[in-house]
Amino acid sequence: MRFTKMQGLGNDYLYVYGPVPEDAAQFSRRLSDRHFGPGADGLIFMGPSNRADFSMRIFNADGSEAEMCGNGIRCVGKYLYDHGYTRKRVLVIETRAGLRQLTLHGEAGKITGASVEMGTAKTTPGSAGDLVDLGNPHLVRFVSDVGAVDITTGGPKLEHSVPGGVNVEFVQVLAPNRLRMRVWERGSGVTLACGTGACASAAAAVSRGLCPADSPIELVLDGGSLFITVRADGSIQMEGPAETVYEGEIKL
Secondary structure (H helix, E strand, C coil): CEEEEEEECCEEEEEEECCCCCCHHHHHHHHHCCCCCCCCCEEEEEECCCCCCEEEEEEECCCCEECCCHHHHHHHHHHHHHCCCCCCCEEEEEECCEEEEEEEEEECCEEEEEEEEEEECEEEECCCCEEEECCCEEEEEECCCHHHCCHHHHHHHHHCCCCCCCEEEEEEEEECCEEEEEEEECCCEEECCCHHHHHHHHHHHHHCCCCCCCCCEEEEECCEEEEEEECCCCEEEEEEECEEEEEEECCC
16 A cells, blocks of 8 residues: 655644555554554545545554544645645545645645635534534633643543544633644544644634634644644634655555
8 A cells, every 4th residue: 555644733644545445544553653653643544536636544553533633624625636636726625524625835846734614513512512503513611721631531531531532622711812732633643733633623712702702812732833723604714834754655
């Protein structure tokens, strides 16, 4: 299997263009292992679509399938352009969370990132935090000092506090347009960044009146910054980088 390792703010996946194998979950567990495989937060397959320009399917490091990946979809756009599958700079990608439009950014034919229309978030305040649905589930908990939170302990407890599990974001307000976020991703554990988690956190902050709508909000993650705009109508745009790490091949 030929693959391309790519990352968005350190949230790394192995990308494969082609049919999704029946044992994709096993492949993802094996290849994501950082000691006995290439190592990644998961495996992303790309292919044609009857509803959009292309499709993507995401398998986490534990083999479970995710609905959507914000950092992953930016890298999907870069992959498709860099490998000659498209010359379009505006693409619609079919995901399990629905159709998502992305606009590729870069100069001189080199794609360096993308802006993605992430849909509309549904936010429900709760006792453990704000439940946010972005096509995949999130639990956003605001804290006074995110650096003091033991994510490896609190993350898995909160992940399983909701049937089916949730991605868990711990968020500290640094300024009206700046949030610090750390994440425990469902199926992958602690990751350096989560695009949908950043969108969920920004949506929860706007819902609570902690950040303004219609203005870019910087989400400072462990791997770098994403810029999220939550519009007054509830729709969300995410902007961030996408990078290729290396091309590889592995015997299965």
